[in-house]
Amino acid sequence: MRLRETVARNLRRLRQAKGLSQEELADRADINRNYVGMLERExxxxxxxxxxxxxxxxxxxxxxxxxxGA
Amino acid sequence: MRLRETVARNLRRLRQAKGLSQEELADRADINRNYVGMLERExxxxxxxxxxxxxxxxxxxxxxxxxxGA
Incomplete structure (x- = not known):
């Protein structure tokens, strides 16, 4: 799915711009720690x-x- | 969830602009017929x-x- 790739790329970019690890972002969003990684791996x-x-x-x-293209 | 409302409103607007019923849109997208209605009802x-x-x-x-705001 092309949209998964777009979302994965933007999520990683925005997360890193905040200086957050996947686990830190998951904790702050109150979601499962594996979820962010799964999204970034599509x-x-x-x-x-x-x-x-x-x-x-x-x-x-x-x-x-x-x-x-961001 | 605020985003559900935004998606519901835009989906209905874009679907109606194409002159499609919820069922017609679902059939063309090859998804469950109830799904479009559920999205539009949030x-x-x-x-x-x-x-x-x-x-x-x-x-x-x-x-x-x-x-x-569309």
Whole structure:
């Protein structure tokens, strides 16, 4: 799925820009510690509820996860 | 969840702009007929795989589902 790749890339970029590990981001978003890694490896299709939680922690708009070429 | 409301509103708007019923959209996207209705009623958190399929049928970019105030 092309969108999984876009989301994975943006998630990693936004997480690293905040200086957070996958585990730190998961803890702050109150989601399973494996979930962030699975999204970044494109092994799981994120739900919009999860993207909303992650965007809140990353202080960004969920639309940023769908941005191409960023 | 605020994002569910945004997605629900945009999905309905984009679907109606194509003149498709919920069932027609579901059939063309090859997804369960109840799924579109559940998304539009905010009863289910869409996955990005589903949003990608729906965007393909609606000939739009998935980012349109996250647009606010449209």
């Amino acid at each position: 092994q799981h299709a994120a739900t919009i509820d999860m993207l909303e939680k992650l965007a809140d922690v990353l202080e960004t708009d969920p639309v940023e996860f769908f941005r191409r | 009863q289910h958190a869409a996955t990005i795989d589903m949003l990608e399929k729906l965007a393909d049928v609606l000939e739009t970019d998935p980012v349109e589902f996250f647009r606010r």
